[in-house]
Amino acid sequence: MLSDEIKSEIHCGISACPTRRCAILEALQIVQRHHGWVSEERLKAVAEFLGLTVEEVDGVATFYNRIYRKPVGRHIIFVCDSVSCWIMGFENILDHIQKRLGISFGETTSDGRFTLLPIQCLGACEQAPAIMIDGQLYGYLDRDKIEAILGGYE
Amino acid sequence: MERPLTKHITIGGDPLNLAEYEKVGGYEACRKSLRTLTPDNILQLVKDSNLRGRGGAGFPTGLKWSSMPSSQNSPRPRYLIADADEMEPGAFKDRILMEGNPHQLIEGLIICAYTVDTEIGYIFIRSEYTLAAERIRKAIGEAYEKGYLGFNIFGSGFNFELRLHVSSGRYICGEGTALANSIEGNRAVPRHKVPRQTESGLWGMPTLLNNVETLCNIPHIINNGSIWFKNLSKCKDGGTKIFGVSGKVKKPGAWELPMGTTIREILEEHAGGMLDGLKFRGTLPGGASTDFLVEQHLDVPMDYDSVQKAGSRFGTGTMIVLDDHTCPVGMVHNLESFFARESCGWCTPCREGLPWTAKVLKAIEDGKGEPGDIEILEFHIRALGPGRTFCALAPGAMEPLRSALKFFREDFDAHIKEKRCPWS
Ligand SMILES: Cc1cc2nc3c(=O)[nH]c(=O)nc-3n(C[C@H](O)[C@H](O)[C@H](O)COP(=O)(O)O)c2cc1C
Ligand code: SF4
Ligand code: FES
Numbered sequence A: 001m002l003s004d005e006i007k008s009e010i011h012c013g014i015s016a017c018p019t020r021r022c023a024i025l026e027a028l029q030i031v032q033r034h035h036g037w038v039s040e041e042r043l044k045a046v047a048e049f050l051g052l053t054v055e056e057v058d059g060v061a062t063f064y065n066r067i068y069r070k071p072v073g074r075h076i077i078f079v080c081d082s083v084s085c086w087i088m089g090f091e092n093i094l095d096h097i098q099k100r101l102g103i104s105f106g107e108t109t110s111d112g113r114f115t116l117l118p119i120q121c122l123g124a125c126e127q128a129p130a131i132m133i134d135g136q137l138y139g140y141l142d143r144d145k146i147e148a149i150l151g152g153y154e
Numbered sequence B: 001m002e003r004p005l006t007k008h009i010t011i012g013g014d015p016l017n018l019a020e021y022e023k024v025g026g027y028e029a030c031r032k033s034l035r036t037l038t039p040d041n042i043l044q045l046v047k048d049s050n051l052r053g054r055g056g057a058g059f060p061t062g063l064k065w066s067s068m069p070s071s072q073n074s075p076r077p078r079y080l081i082a083d084a085d086e087m088e089p090g091a092f093k094d095r096i097l098m099e100g101n102p103h104q105l106i107e108g109l110i111i112c113a114y115t116v117d118t119e120i121g122y123i124f125i126r127s128e129y130t131l132a133a134e135r136i137r138k139a140i141g142e143a144y145e146k147g148y149l150g151f152n153i154f155g156s157g158f159n160f161e162l163r164l165h166v167s168s169g170r171y172i173c174g175e176g177t178a179l180a181n182s183i184e185g186n187r188a189v190p191r192h193k194v195p196r197q198t199e200s201g202l203w204g205m206p207t208l209l210n211n212v213e214t215l216c217n218i219p220h221i222i223n224n225g226s227i228w229f230k231n232l233s234k235c236k237d238g239g240t241k242i243f244g245v246s247g248k249v250k251k252p253g254a255w256e257l258p259m260g261t262t263i264r265e266i267l268e269e270h271a272g273g274m275l276d277g278l279k280f281r282g283t284l285p286g287g288a289s290t291d292f293l294v295e296q297h298l299d300v301p302m303d304y305d306s307v308q309k310a311g312s313r314f315g316t317g318t319m320i321v322l323d324d325h326t327c328p329v330g331m332v333h334n335l336e337s338f339f340a341r342e343s344c345g346w347c348t349p350c351r352e353g354l355p356w357t358a359k360v361l362k363a364i365e366d367g368k369g370e371p372g373d374i375e376i377l378e379f380h381i382r383a384l385g386p387g388r389t390f391c392a393l394a395p396g397a398m399e400p401l402r403s404a405l406k407f408f409r410e411d412f413d414a415h416i417k418e419k420r421c422p423w424s
Helices: A004-014 A021-035 A040-050 A054-061 A083-087 A090-101 A143-151 B018-023 B028-036 B039-048 B061-066 B093-100 B102-116 B130-146 B176-183 B212-231 B263-270 B304-309 B328-342 B348-365 B373-383 B393-407 B409-418
Strands: A075-080 A114-119 A131-133 A136-138 B079-084 B120-125 B150-153 B158-166 B207-211 B240-247 B253-258 B280-284 B318-323
Touching (some): A021 A040, A040 A054, A083 B240, A090 A114, A090 A143, B018 B102, B018 B130, B028 B102, B028 B212, B039 B061, B039 B102, B039 B212, B061 B102, B061 B207, B079 B102, B079 B176, B079 B212, B093 B212, B102 B120, B102 B158, B102 B207, B120 B130, B120 B176, B130 B158, B253 B263, B263 B280, B263 B318, B328 B409, B348 B373, B348 B393, B348 B409, B373 B393, B373 B409
Parallel strands (some): A075 A114, B240 B318
Antiparallel strands (some): A075 A131, A131 A136, B150 B158, B240 B253, B280 B318
C-alpha cells in the first residue's frame, strides 16, 4: 500500500520526532503528496508502519481540513469565504466558478480536473477576493481574471 | 519615521538572502547577544522596551520570557515556538514579515532561544502560506550552512535546532496549547492553562510561544536599545506595529506605523479613505474576534489600552472595515459561520452554541427572523462569554456579535420586521 519511496520519506520525517505519534501528520501529508488524498487502505498502512492503531491515526486525520479523506481532482481550488472576501464579493466569484465548472463546494468535476473547496481567510485580505489553486495565491479577482486563471490548469 | 520591521521588505519582490541580510546589518544583534550579552542582559532590555505580544493578547513579552523556569534542574529539552498560523480573518501581517524577510524572524528566534535557554525551536506555519514556507525553508538552510543554527553558534557554545512545521489546517491550531497538541500529533484541541506552557508545554517540557511579529522586533531592540524602541511609539507600549486594512477602502494594505497611531490616520491617510460613494460605518480593529468600533471611535489610538478602553480589543492590529452599503447582519453571519466551522468541538457551549448562533443569524439575514431571535443571540453572548468555555475562541466569536447588536441594532430589527435584508 505504501511505496518504498513513501516509506523512506516518512522515515526521514520521523527522525526528528520524539514520538511516533508526532509523525502522523507528516506521514499523512507525504501520502497525500504522492496520491492526492488519503484512502482507508493507505491510512491503515500508515498506522501499521508507525506502529499505531488505525483509530489513533484516523482520529488525527479527521480533525484537519487539509487532510483529504475522499478522492480529489488534479487541482484543488480553495475559495476564501471569510469576512474581508465576503465584503469584497467572493460570492460572485464563487458563483462564477461553480457555473463554469458545474460543481459546488465539496465536489470534483467529472473529468477529474478540479475539486472546489471553501477555505478560511487566506491571509491575503488586502487582495480580496482571493482564491488559492494548488498552493498558488490569486488576489484582486474578478470574473475575467478567473477565466484566464482556470485556463492555466489542465 | 523609522520602519525597522519592514525596512528591507519589498512587497512583490524577493527577500534578502543571508549575505544580503548581513550586508544591511543582519545577524549583528545575534552575534552581539551570543558573544557579549548574558541572557539576563537581554531579558532586561526586552522588559525595558515595553514590547507586548503581537499575537492578539498583548502579553508583555519580557514578562512572558521571565516566566520560563530557570535552567538549573530544568527538564530538557526546552522548546521555543514561533506562532505563524495566522488564520484570524482580516490578518495578513505575519505573512508579509515571513515572505519579506525570513532571516529577521530566524535571528529573533535565535536571540530568544539563547535568552530563555531553549535548544529546539519550531516555526509553526499554516499550510496555505506556501510562499512564506518556501522562503523560510531556504533561509533556515542558509543559516545552518553558515553555522548560525546548529552547534556552537558564533563560538558561544550555544546550540539551537530550528524546524519548520507545516500545519494541516484549522484556525484553532494558532491557540498556544492546541498548537502544542498539533505538533505532538494529536487532534488540536486546547489544553488546561495550568500549569502554564512555560512550565509544561510540548511533551511536558518548558515551552515558550511567541507570535512572528513579536519575535521580529527582537533584533532591533538589541541593536538600538530599549529607549530607542520606546521612542518609536506614540504611547507607552514600545515599538512600531504592522497595521492592516481590508474592506471597501481605496488602498487596502498594510503599513508599519508607530504603535498608537489613530484609527483615523490609518484609514484616511494610509488606506486612502473609503471607496467613492461609500461611507465608513464601523470596523473590527484587531481582526474577526474583536468588537466593532464606530465613527465616534475614529480618533482612538491603536494601542492595547486605548482600544480596550474604547470597548474593543487591539488583537492583531489588522482592521476590517464595514461600509454603509454592506449589511452588518450579513457580515456578522459570515463571521459566526467561520467560528462555528472552526470550533474544535471540545467543549459544549462552543460546539453547540456557535452553529446555533450562525443559524439564527442566517434566518434573520434571509428574512425569516422572528421576534425572539435577538434574545437567543443575547443568551449566547452570555453563555459563550469569558470563563464559560474551555478556550478563548468562543468568547472572541461573541465580540463582533455583541457590539453589532449594540451599534447596529436597528439593522437587525429592520430585517425581522420587513422580513427581508434591506440591502439585497
Ligand atoms: C483561537 C485562537 C487562535 C489563535 N491564533 C493565533 C495565530 O494564528 N497566531 C498567533 O500568533 N497567535 C494566535 N493566537 C494567540 C496565541 O494563543 C498566543 O496568545 C500568542 O501567539 C502569543 O504570542 P505573543 O505573546 O507573542 O503575542 C490565537 C489564540 C486563539 C484563542
Ligand atoms: S471554546 Fe470552542 S474552540 Fe475552544 S475548546 Fe471549546 S470547543 Fe474548542
Ligand atoms: S478574508 Fe479572504 S483572504 Fe482574508
